[in-house]
Amino acid sequence: MSVLLEPVRLIDADFLHDPYPGYRALREAGPLHWSEEFFDGAWVLTRHADVEAALRDPRLSAQRTGGWVMEAAEGERAQLRPLQRLFARAMLFLDPPDHQRLRQIMQPAFRPDRLAALQSELDLMVAQLIDAVEDAPGAEFDFMERIARPLPARVIARLMGLEPEREADCMAWSEDLAAFIGAARPTPEQARTAQSSLIEMAAYFEQELLPRRRREPGDDIVSRLLEAERQGQIGAGAELLAQCAMLLFAGYETTRNLLGNGMLTLMRQRDQWQILCEQPERVPSAVRELLRYDSPVQWTGRRVAADFELHGQTLRRGELLIALIGSANRDPARHEQPERFDVRRANPGALSFGSGPHICIGAALTQIEAQTLLGALVRRCPDWTLAGSPRRNGNPVYRGLEVLPLRTQG
Numbered sequence: 350m351s352v353l354l355e356p357v358r359l360i361d362a363d364f365l366h367d368p369y370p371g372y373r374a375l376r377e378a379g380p381l382h383w384s385e386e387f388f389d390g391a392w393v394l395t396r397h398a399d400v401e402a403a404l405r406d407p408r409l410s411a412q413r414t415g416g417w418v419m420e421a422a423e424g425e426r427a428q429l430r431p432l433q434r435l436f437a438r439a440m441l442f443l444d445p446p447d448h449q450r451l452r453q454i455m456q457p458a459f460r461p462d463r464l465a466a467l468q469s470e471l472d473l474m475v476a477q478l479i480d481a482v483e484d485a486p487g488a489e490f491d492f493m494e495r496i497a498r499p500l501p502a503r504v505i506a507r508l509m510g511l512e513p514e515r516e517a518d519c520m521a522w523s524e525d526l527a528a529f530i531g532a533a534r535p536t537p538e539q540a541r542t543a544q545s546s547l548i549e550m551a552a553y554f555e556q557e558l559l560p561r562r563r564r565e566p567g568d569d570i571v572s573r574l575l576e577a578e579r580q581g582q583i584g585a586g587a588e589l590l591a592q593c594a595m596l597l598f599a600g601y602e603t604t605r606n607l608l609g610n611g612m613l614t615l616m617r618q619r620d621q622w623q624i625l626c627e628q629p630e631r632v633p634s635a636v637r638e639l640l641r642y643d644s645p646v647q648w649t650g651r652r653v654a655a656d657f658e659l660h661g662q663t664l665r666r667g668e669l670l671i672a673l674i675g676s677a678n679r680d681p682a683r684h685e686q687p688e689r690f691d692v693r694r695a696n697p698g699a700l701s702f703g704s705g706p707h708i709c710i711g712a713a714l715t716q717i718e719a720q721t722l723l724g725a726l727v728r729r730c731p732d733w734t735l736a737g738s739p740r741r742n743g744n745p746v747y748r749g750l751e752v753l754p755l756r757t758q759g
């Protein structure tokens with residue numbers, strides 16, 4: 350190992366509550382650090398320009414799931430292998446040529462014209478969720494339970510063609526996987542829970558959903574993957590299953606946290622909420638600013654594929670690199686007054702969806718969801734207020750809330 354730097358510590362209870370002072374100190378201390386907190390140690394990048402360049406750098410590989418198993422205690426390795434083997438085949442963790450092959454299969458499902466066709470269904474889902482809460486004037490409710498969880502769950506279920514009665518199971522499995530994948534160093538308990546959820550999820554896909562979609566194809570992504578399987582473009586079994594698990598987890602977890610983090614920011618910064626209530630046409634740029642200000646994905650990782658020099662250090666083949674998206678989004682070299690949340694900010698230009706070949710395939714979808722919800726809220730519910738302290742989910746990567754108590758107008 351080539352480390353000369355003093356290792357830094359980042360993740361503690363203060364960080365989980367508010368990571369931004371820690372990022373700031375780290376950014377000011379330098380662009381590149383070594384930390385022992387991630388698996389068996391990792392390089393950590395703090396600045397916008399470096400994070401963006403790293404995500405576009407072909408010397409860095411997306412294949413990084415091996416660390417999940419290497420870090421585990423001897424007795425748990427065998428248990429974790431199926432989880433690691435499956436996720437290692439998901440597009441998010443693959444390099445060319447497999448990455449492009451899979452991305453090309455899925456990309457058309459996220460094209461703007463396909464998403465535009467969803468708009469009227471989305472309007473209806475949002476209206477129903479708000480109606481149900483507004484039924485009780487002056488009442489306290491949990492925004493996460495009543496709106497931020499069900500909305501992305503319904504959208505991803507619709508997109509993937511999941512049966513509505515299995516929606517709750519799918520989301521519970523996805524939350525268990527997020528707790529494991531989002532941990533800097535997963536606990537044995539997180540690993541066991543994720544493993545058993547994955548087994549249940551796989552059984553559901555293999556025994557129920559895939560056979561049904563083979564018999565009755567629809568305009569959903571699972572049917573599209575099955576068609577690709579018939580044409581020999583995607584491997585039957587594990588490869589197909591890995592993309593399903595990845596989509597479910599990536600589509601639900603992140604959007605839920607965008608909605609929760611976003612609503613909390615707006616409820617706390619009332620002047621900004623007021624601007625949106627008076628000028629709803631600002632909602633799309635407000636969503637982009639919410640993504641920058643409190644990103645639902647705080648970092649991503651890569652493995653060094655070939656030795657190279659960066660900021661005076663040699664990064665060696667096989668070492669892990671963590672690109673701190675949450676820190677990059679508050680870099681003063683890229684954003685004026687980065688600690689300020691401003692719905693009028695022109696072109697927030699954040700890295701919340703990543704950059705380069707793996708840039709989020711669901712970015713447009715998630716923004717449409719958030720814009721539809723926020724647009725309806727500022728028009729219909731300008732008087733909603735915070736009704737208590739929110740509870741964080743404790744996940745350092747997939748930063749979000751468990752509970753967000755709000756009150757409707759009395």
Ligand code: HEM
Pocket residue numbers: 404440441442452505595596599600601603604607644645646649650700701702703704706707708709710711712714715
């Ligand atoms: C607020 C919402 C979202 C955020 C912040 C987010 C963030 C990200 C980020 C940072 C990446 C790149 C990771 C990397 O380079 O290592 C990514 C990739 C990905 N996202 Fe999202 N995402 C969101 C919503 C969604 C949705 C709604 C879907 C699908 C329905 C989705 C599916 C994916 C997939 C499949 C990839 C892998 C793309 C590839 O490897 O080519 N995401 N996302």
